[in-house]
Amino acid sequence: MGWLTCCQCKSKEEKVTELDFSRCGISDIPxxxxxxxxxLEVLHLEGNKLKDLSPQLFQCIDLRYLNVSDNEIRAIPPLVSKLINLQVLIFSKNVLEGVHPGLEKLSKLTVLDLSMNDLGKVPDAIMSLIHLQQLCLNDTGIDFVPANIGRLSNLRVLELRDNNLCELPKSIRRLTNLQRLDVSDNNLSNLTEVCESHGNLTELWINGNNITELSVSITHLKKLNDFDASYNNLDSIPKEIGHWTKITNLILSFNNLSFLPKAVGNLRNLQVLKLESNCLEELPSTICKLVNLEELNLQNNCLLKLSSGIGHLRKLATLILSDNKLQQLPPGKIQCIFISKL
Known part of the structure; x- marks a missing residue:
């Protein structure tokens, strides 16, 4: 039949705990x-043509993992409450019009992904799932986050990308265990609550918003590895960025930056720095202290010159300088330089 049974039984008597029917073109559950x-504990049904989930499925009360993403399912039925051992539920990329309150009975749930469904609002049932560690609500048409989201104090990952959010509730400060926060492609204008209370963040994605400044409270984000603030309206970066000593990827492209603080030289672990499409006329001399820098993108700025030390950054493999006003290149050897339209 072309379907794969993932348990790979050693004998006919061995119990089947995992089944994979992903991308088999099925319209009914086998x-x-x-x-x-x-x-059965693990079931993959993603990438098929399922329109609903039959009542019999919810007799699999030992299910821990259920993935039904990329189907045509319109509703999470009331019987979902019977899957009391479920830990991971992936329902992304369906045509959900709502979520039954029975979802709140899944007290062991740690991962919930409802992304790419036109929900319009955050389902109330989610706020009862206090053991959630990962919540993904990307591209769900939501325009606000409930004030009681602070109840989900065990969250490590929160993804709210590509929605209509204009602000985040103050209660988000209570999510002190967050390690990854993605609020990119919304209508946010500030992130004060995030910067003041989320010292455990290692990944922060705020690109594609209307943010005009970063609070000096970014000093608290000392564990950041990845930060993307591209496609905003930033005209400056506070010197407190110098506290991000663990950061490896810093993306500030497509803003209105005219200068960088000298403190950027403290980012000794930085490997990728993207600054294209800003208004930079010069760079601080301290940029030559970025000894681990491998990629530096300065395309489409107003640079007249570069510090001579840039050419001596030994790990720098890619330097993109196109669309600037440079009269000469820095001395030194760089493996790959893109300099068209200087």
């Missing part, structure tokens, strides 16, 4: 699922 309902 009988094998029901036949193994007493022992």
């Amino acid at each position: 009988d094998e699922v029901y036949a193994n309902s007493p022992t």
Whole structure:
């Protein structure tokens, strides 16, 4: 039949705990699922043509992992409350019009992904899932985050990308365990709550918003590895950025930056620095202290000259300088330089 049973049984008596029917073109759940309902723990049904979930599926009460992403399912039915052992539920890329309150009964749920469904609002049931560690609501048409999101204090990952958010509730400060926060492609104008209270963040994505400044409270984000603030309206970066000593990827492209603070030289672990399409006329001399820098993109700025030390950054493999006003290149050897339209 072309379907794969992932358990790879060693004998006919061995219990089937995992089944994979992903991308098989099926429109109904296979009988094998029901036949193994007493022992089934992991079920992949993503990438098919399912329009609904039959009541029999919810007899698999030992299910820990259920992935039904990329189907045509319109609703999470009330019977979902029977899957009391479920830890991971992936329902992204369907045509959900709502989520039944029975979802709140899944007290062991740690991962929930409802991305790419036209929900319009954050389902109330989610706020009862206090053991959630990862919540993904990307591209769901939501325009606000409930004030009681602070109840989800175990969250490590929160993804709210590509929505209509204009602000984040103050209660988001209570999510002190967050390690990854993605609020890119919204309508946010500031992130004060985030910067003041999320010292455990290692990844912060705020690109594609209307942010005009970064609070000096960014000093608290000392564990950041990745930060993307491209496609905003930033005209300056506070000197407190110098506290981000662990950061490896810093993206500030497509803003209105006319200068960088000298403190950028403190980012000794930085490997990628993207500054294209700003208004930079010069760079601070301290940029030559970025000894681990491998890629520097300065395309489409107003640079007249570069510090001579840039050419001596030993790990710098890519330097993009096109669309500037440079009269000469810095001395030194760089493996790959893009300099068209100087």
